[in-house]
Amino acid sequence: MRRTLARLLWRALAVLSIALGLVGIVLPGLPTVPFLLLAAWAGSHGWPALEQWLLAHPRFGPPIRRWREHGAVPRRAKWLASLMMTVSAAVLLLSSAPLPVQIAVPALMACVAAWLWRRPDA
Template sequence: MMLKLLTVSCWRFLAGISLLLGLIGVVLPGLPTVPFLLLSAWSAGKGWPRLEIWLLAHPSFGPPLKRWREHGAVPRKAKYMAAGMMSLSVVMLLLSPAPFLLKLLLPPFLCCVAIWLWRRPEL
């Protein structure tokens, strides 16, 4: 019983933190909104069904969450924005005094993320 309560609490904590970060992303440029909302809805489904239902029924958040759940779809506009932000991040990283290993590993990783993203269906 105690383990189940702890597990549910962890899922709720993750759902709440993810939702908070997603809501901050609505007003803070550069912080993504939808990935945090996806994580929030997923973790809420594990331990906070009421929050999951609210997110899926929300007029702004619900449609992208449902498109992702049903089809794994990402709108073209979001793909362009993500690719642009990743490109800008790489340029800023290369111009910064960041560690060489980071400059070496992050661009190929982001390239793989972009390829994966552009292979997602659009609805």
């Protein structure tokens, strides 16, 4: 019973991740590949056939495999993510958000950007 419930939860996470990844294809600012990475990871725990389908997919398989094998991120994705974080930080700074939020969120995004640029290029 517990094993079946765990498998269903892994599958639900995989399906939700794929759905968010698909939305990210058409919605600027919502990344696709991180959600597909999450879907493949969740699939490896509860839906091996889905994981294999994602890995074999002609469009989505290569970035997933590059991430798994080398932790690599395409340079274009790094630039796009950095640009989106910069725009988001600028909008936040121009907003009426509390000062601690205006400081903490861009600082966190800067940490994410630094980590991202340290990843190997795909």
